[in-house]
Amino acid sequence: MTTFVLVHGSWHDGSAWDAVVPRLEELGHVAHSPTIAGHGKGADKAVGHDDCVRSIQRFIVDNDLSDVVLAGHSFGGSVIARVAEEVPGRLRRLVFWNAFVPLPGTSVEDDLPPSYRELFARLAGESADNTVTLPFPIWREAFIQDADLDRAKAAYQQLSPTPYQPFLDRLDLSRFSRLEIPKSYLNGTDDTALPPGEWGWHPRMSGRLGLHRLVQLPGSHEVVFTNPRLLAEKIVHAGRD
């Protein structure tokens, strides 16, 4: 029996894992899916990256969780790397699922290709609350291309504008590389939320982990919606000892 804490990415909230959690439970595990501060519908979006980190850290501490396999998706990777610096003793393994692994002293934005950097800056500037709304064509073509159009639209309704400031904050992360917590990278072989190649997830991000376990699954950046049962099974493979 493993205790999983699942940390969603930008535009998502904890409900993204609603079909993954029951499958993990079927497999005999416990799974939590907290929402990051500043994320989700109706949340106060005026947050920085530290607020994001503290919200997950507090969730783990307040629930007195230990021996946790902490998994982060996409932006959530930058959160779990920082959380690991804060509560290393409570963690058994980190799982980065098509997730950012920022270099010490850099921001998530530093790892975005120029086209996204320009788009997000413009969208945040045009918003009333310094948030970025993901344009539907990008969602449909590059994030959830393995769904049919109806499912892509339905899942899009679950998204909400994501706070921009956490992309910009530089993360110290000087302790991260010295942590002795085992690490896994879970890679969707069809994931194009970051464009494959020079700016892609794998091996660019996975390669920053040092010794780690690679687990792969077919599917897009959003298998959490399009194939949640397989995702759960791969999270188990990524998270086991």
Added chain:
Amino acid sequence: MTTFVLVHGSWHDGSAWDAVVPRLEELGHVAHSPTIAGHGKGADKAVGHDDCVRSIQRFIVDNDLSDVVLAGHSFGGSVIARVAEEVPGRLRRLVFWNAFVPLPGTSVEDDLPPSYRELFARLAGESADNTVTLPFPIWREAFIQDADLDRAKAAYQQLSPTPYQPFLDRLDLSRFSRLEIPKSYLNGTDDTALPPGEWGWHPRMSGRLGLHRLVQLPGSHEVVFTNPRLLAEKIVHAGRD
């Protein structure tokens, strides 16, 4: 119901799609598989790239096709990119299946690795009619390696010498990047017709499309022969809205 127009690659003709079309029809679609000018057995091989483009353009216009998903394989990618510039209003989406996406002002040959460039120039020079016959060992090892030898030989009998001039013609393509037609790239994960890496199909060619949908399937450059039903299903996923 979608109308597909399927454009074959070099050495092939429209009959390459003979096992794909019925599966598309089973799935409720309409599919056409015209032969490019200068291609196929008995054709007059004295053509340039413009002749290739005009033959497909004319097929679409003469049959008064609209709302077309236009798919191109290999060399056919360079044809559909140009056709899209000529009849954009008739097209719903472009699907590039392990296909060339030439940069404006370049030729297909510019995207070939040096070894192919030298080989094709030599073979064309040695031919009576400026054509290139694909050597069987290249076909067997690098194009259709997922077939057994008998099937590889049988499919080779369907091929014919391909006109060389269309490889050399520089394509303007200045309008292509401004077209608002959605685009997909269909990638065979075992395709080695172009050598993986620096000279490979993906992400080199797919990355030139800007925002696009990536769909992948296992198999060689010739799944049109070795797994036509799966190819048809993936063309539907690549071509849907």
Added chain:
Amino acid sequence: MTTFVLVHGSWHDGSAWDAVVPRLEELGHVAHSPTIAGHGKGADKAVGHDDCVRSIQRFIVDNDLSDVVLAGHSFGGSVIARVAEEVPGRLRRLVFWNAFVPLPGTSVEDDLPPSYRELFARLAGESADNTVTLPFPIWREAFIQDADLDRAKAAYQQLSPTPYQPFLDRLDLSRFSRLEIPKSYLNGTDDTALPPGEWGWHPRMSGRLGLHRLVQLPGSHEVVFTNPRLLAEKIVHAGRD
């Protein structure tokens, strides 16, 4: 009916193929799995690369094998490339399975990423007999990540310290590229024994073969233990004409 000679990698011996050989036999073939000189438990580890080559060469000659499909895994790739130079007339095809394909005049060590180079030099220096023992965490995370922990531990018991000198010896290999023996590369898509990317197996090593056949299979560097039946089937596909 094909005669296979299967050459294991470092830390392994011929028994690594114990579950592959019966499946090849079921499929109608003959398979041999000799142990390389200096490898296996109880062997005299004072060997150089030439000793490794001669032991496999002698196995083929002493058993008067001909028309052999010679397959090498990992370090075994450097052995079969050299054996092919010595007994080309006995070989029908070479199959490199996530294997080294050294450039003429270089050593296996030249193809290792710096982290492995430093680690292996240190471990060999600390050993009594100039051997490298593979640390369990590397085995578990980067070599056999598709096994559960029990299976990973059981397979680890089959390993033994590997002689270091064969990694260092420079291999002439000036005849290798001129051999007319067909070649295949068998690539495990989840193999991280060499880190994917700049230092990865594919397409770095496969690209050195010139015209070759690529066959891929899912799984880690150690599918010989985690999926031997699939490995056997893929070896047949890689090895057929």
